[in-house]
Amino acid sequence: MDPQSQQLTLAAVAALLGAGVFLSYSRSRSAGGKRPPGPPGLPILGNIFQVPGEHLASYFRSLCEEYGGLVSLNLAGFPVILVGDMKAAKEVLEKRSAKFSSRPLVPYIRHHVDPTKAYWGVCEQNETHNIARRLTAGLMSAVRQGKTEAIQQFEALLTVQHLLDDGGKNWYKHMNRLAASATLSVAFGLHCPTGEEPDLKEVIECIAEFVHLCTPSASIINIFPFLDYIPGPMPWRTRARAYRAREDALYDKLVEEAVSGKASGMNTWAATFARTDKPEGDQRRLMNQFAGAAIETTALALQTFVLGALIHPEWIPRAQKEIDAVVGLDRLPTFADRTHLPYVEALVRETLRWRPAARFGVPHMSTADDVVEYNGQEYFIPAGSIVFGVAWAIEHEAGKYEDRDRFLPERFLDEKGQLKPGYETSAFGFGRRVCPGAPFAERSLWINIAMILWTFNVKRSDKPDPKTGLPFKYDSSDAAFSGEARLDFSNAPFEFPAVFEPRSAQRVEVARREWAECEKDLNVLLPQPKEKH
Ligand code: HEM
Numbered sequence: 001m002d003p004q005s006q007q008l009t010l011a012a013v014a015a016l017l018g019a020g021v022f023l024s025y026s027r028s029r030s031a032g033g034k035r036p037p038g039p040p041g042l043p044i045l046g047n048i049f050q051v052p053g054e055h056l057a058s059y060f061r062s063l064c065e066e067y068g069g070l071v072s073l074n075l076a077g078f079p080v081i082l083v084g085d086m087k088a089a090k091e092v093l094e095k096r097s098a099k100f101s102s103r104p105l106v107p108y109i110r111h112h113v114d115p116t117k118a119y120w121g122v123c124e125q126n127e128t129h130n131i132a133r134r135l136t137a138g139l140m141s142a143v144r145q146g147k148t149e150a151i152q153q154f155e156a157l158l159t160v161q162h163l164l165d166d167g168g169k170n171w172y173k174h175m176n177r178l179a180a181s182a183t184l185s186v187a188f189g190l191h192c193p194t195g196e197e198p199d200l201k202e203v204i205e206c207i208a209e210f211v212h213l214c215t216p217s218a219s220i221i222n223i224f225p226f227l228d229y230i231p232g233p234m235p236w237r238t239r240a241r242a243y244r245a246r247e248d249a250l251y252d253k254l255v256e257e258a259v260s261g262k263a264s265g266m267n268t269w270a271a272t273f274a275r276t277d278k279p280e281g282d283q284r285r286l287m288n289q290f291a292g293a294a295i296e297t298t299a300l301a302l303q304t305f306v307l308g309a310l311i312h313p314e315w316i317p318r319a320q321k322e323i324d325a326v327v328g329l330d331r332l333p334t335f336a337d338r339t340h341l342p343y344v345e346a347l348v349r350e351t352l353r354w355r356p357a358a359r360f361g362v363p364h365m366s367t368a369d370d371v372v373e374y375n376g377q378e379y380f381i382p383a384g385s386i387v388f389g390v391a392w393a394i395e396h397e398a399g400k401y402e403d404r405d406r407f408l409p410e411r412f413l414d415e416k417g418q419l420k421p422g423y424e425t426s427a428f429g430f431g432r433r434v435c436p437g438a439p440f441a442e443r444s445l446w447i448n449i450a451m452i453l454w455t456f457n458v459k460r461s462d463k464p465d466p467k468t469g470l471p472f473k474y475d476s477s478d479a480a481f482s483g484e485a486r487l488d489f490s491n492a493p494f495e496f497p498a499v500f501e502p503r504s505a506q507r508v509e510v511a512r513r514e515w516a517e518c519e520k521d522l523n524v525l526l527p528q529p530k531e532k533h
Contacts, residue, residue, distance in 0.1 A: 021213065033371060033380025036070035036081060041115035046074030055478045057359035057392040057491070064393035065340040070374050079385040082360075088374055089430055092381070093364065093389055096372070098430030101125055102387050108219035111120040111228065112240035113210070118285045121293055122214070125367070125432065132286045132306070135276060135492040136269070139269050143439045147267070148186050148445075149335045151526040152440075155182040156447040156517060157332065158193065160455050161515050164508060168456075168500030172303060179299035180204070180291075184285055187269045187290050191522055199254065206247045208294045213243060247288060255284045265523035294437050297357045298444050300492035305449060307493050308407035310448075310456045314457040315409050319343050322417070322502075323454050329506060332514055333450035335443070342419045342451060346409035352427035354407045355481065356391035359491045361429050363388050395428040400447045405476075440507050452500070456512050461497035472497055 005499040041047040051073075052059050062083025063071045070092070071082040084088045093100050108120065117123045120132040142148070155178055162174045164255060184190040184200065192200045212218060219236040221228045228236075255353045260269035274284040327333045333341070364387045372379050381387075396404045401411060414420050428435035435441070444505030452458065465472040474496060481491050502508045518526060 006090070018145035024455040034200055034378065035079070036072040036196060036374070036379045036381070037067040038074075041069075041074055047054045048416070051075070057390065059390060060360050060390045060477050061219040061393040061396065064390055065398065068375065069278055070372070070379060072379075079382050081366075081381055081385050082393075083388045083389045086394055086424060086426065089389055089394060089426060091374055091429035092372055092503075093129050096370055097273040099370055099383075100364050100366050100387055102367050103433075104363055104365045106214060106222060106223050107228070108222050108236060108240070109214060111221075112211050112219070112237060113243060116285065119210075119287050119289060120286055122319065124365070126459040128286070131283065132289070133436060135273055135283060136287070139272060140436060140439045141385040141489040142267075143443065146315045146335065148440060148526065151185050151522070152182055152447055153334060154520070154525055155185070156444075157511070157518060159448060160332070160451050160511050162461060163452070163456065164511060165500065166300060168458075168498050171306070171498050171500060172495045175298045175302040175306075176295075178448065179297075179302070179444065179449050180295045181439075183291060183294040183298070184254075186440070187287065187521060188254040189268045189270075189526075190254060190257075190268045190523055199250070202250050203254075203291050204242075206250055206288075207295070209243055210247075210292060213240070223276075237505070251285070251288045255287055259284070266525070266526045267528045288359045290437070291447060292437055294441070296492065298441050301351055301357050301441070301445055302448055303493050304355045304357070305445070306458060306498050307345065307474070307476055307480075307496065308351060308354055310460050310474050310496075310498060313458075314459055315347075316453070317406070319347060319409070319453050323450060327454060329434060330510060331481050332412060333447070333454050335447060335448070338446060342413060342417060343409065344450045344453075345419055346444060347449050349412045349423060350409040351445065351449075352425055353395040353401070354405075355476065355491065355493070356395055358425045358427075358429070359390070359392035361376060361389035361391055361426070364431070389430050390428055430481065455502060455507050456500040459501055461499050463497065500523070 039047055039050060043052065058083050060071075060086070063073075064082055069083065069085030069088035070085060073080040073082065083092055103122055103132050105124055106122075109119070114123070115125065117128045120129045124127060158181075159174050159178045162177070163171060173195060176339070177192060180195070180200055180203070181190075181192040184192060184203065190197075190199055216222050219239075221236055227234075231281050249503060255270045255274065258266070258268040259274045269290065270284060270287050273287055273468075276283045285513060293300070323333060326340045333344075338345070366383055366385045366387060367369070369383050373383055395401070402408075412420055412423065428438045428441075460474060461472060464470060476493075480496075481493050
């Protein structure tokens with residue numbers, strides 16, 4: 001992690017608030033009413049100096065525990081609202097979704113890095129966002145029908161091969177590869193068997209650069225927008241143009257290959273988007289959003305699952321017993337087993353709850369004044385408020401989750417071992433911004449967890465930590481996660497060693513045989529729908 005990224009949150013929050021807040025500032029100042037409770041602050045500057053330099057999610061969570069599910073902060077006049085329990089989240093982010101589903105606008109991104117608003121996941125609510133959500137809903141309806149399961153199963157089986165090959169030495173990278181390859185295969189027909197493919201590397205580098213460009217320090221015009229009136233090739237323009245050219249070249253190539261080239265037989269998401277192109281709007285340009293949103297989140301959720309297994313391993317025998325009872329010894333789990341394996345479902349839910357991938361969500365911005373009723377009180381939330389759905393607080397709500405910091409999948413099961421009804425999660429966000437990729441993500445998590453537990457005992461490494469010479473210290477505290485410091489809202493555990501020990505020679509043989517015999521042609525795994533005559 002570079003030092004620039006480590007200068008944490010005050011600047012990050014300031015930039016995220018960016019021009020969106022500036023735009024709404026005058027309106028919000030003029031409106032009145034009782035605000036949600038929050039820590040007292042200085043005159044004018046409010047709470048700006050209280051926001052810590054790191055561990056923002058923990059700070060937000062502690063405020064939610066102290067002040068309740070709706071917390072108000074004032075950052076030098078700019079209103080920030082923290083939503084810290086499910087009741088408040090439903091009231092504000094779900095029921096009032098029409099007013100609370102925009103995004104804060106970062107001037108540098110809007111005017112230079114993404115002037116065409118192709119980044120619909122970070123742009124304000126607009127026509128592009130509506131179109132992209134509609135198209136994605138269509139893709140996800142196919143995912144729900146199981147159309148991507150063959151590829152997801154194929155990628156999970158390949159990951160098992162990689163883990164068998166090296167006993168888990170590079171397990172962390174295998175999860176990164178898996179998440180990337182599953183997404184890029186389905187989106188562009190780009191299967192990445194090694195994780196070293198040049199196109200994949202370019203995708204990852206572009207995501208990293210974009211994340212960097214989103215940081216406040218990326219451009220002085222985030223702080224002093226008037227400087228943008230200076231004409232000519234200023235450094236921020238040159239950098240943004242270079243990035244645009246690089247990313248456009250990458251996605252033009254990927255989409256072109258998906259639509260007409262080597263992956264032409266496949267029913268890729270790019271091909272679906274391109275079919276809806278119109279002269280006035282080229283929908284294929286919206287495709288660059290998927291990689292950024294899908295790859296890191298899915299990988300880090302699987303990495304978090306492994307951390308949960310190493311820190312709280314008590315549940316592993318029960319999970320394996322259930323899987324073995326349903327699947328047997330002669331084959332690996334498939335999606336056909338899903339309804340018979342509630343324990344694996346509970347593992348997916350607990351992974352997303354225990355250490356949510358986006359600990360304070362992705363900020364929304366309100367577009368109109370509103371009065372919200374919460375716990376018998378009415379609170380005024382001005383237009384232009386930045387609203388964080390703090391998953392880290394919501395998923396650890398006191399009184400709702402017993403032993404809340406423990407990785408305990410049983411919490412989602414009744415005494416008969418069946419899933420309790422009424423499951424709700426904040427891990428995928430809320431309202432009109434709720435993660436549209438959730439059906440795909442859940443399937444990836446499910447099949448990988450099921451296959452890993454069928455094949456391996458996942459254990460701590462007893463090799464000394466090369467940095468200290470002492471046994472590796474496994475940690476699930478904030479210090480063990482990188483996300484906030486990277487300012488990209490996601491929350492990956494830092495790399496840690498794990499041993500993937502095959503449960504038996506027979507299981508190795510079955511896993512190897514299944515790989516040798518499985519279908520590997522992407523055109524068959526994700527076929528085009530048959531033409532209707
Ligand atoms: C475990 C995996 C994942 C997690 C935890 C996750 C979580 C999230 C969260 C918290 C948000 C912000 C929601 C909000 O603002 O309220 C989001 C947005 C988004 N996610 Fe995911 N995500 C995951 C995987 C995926 C996948 C696989 C895809 C695509 C196939 C995807 C596509 C998107 C997109 C496009 C958005 C922006 C939506 C919008 O602004 O309207 N995500 N995700």
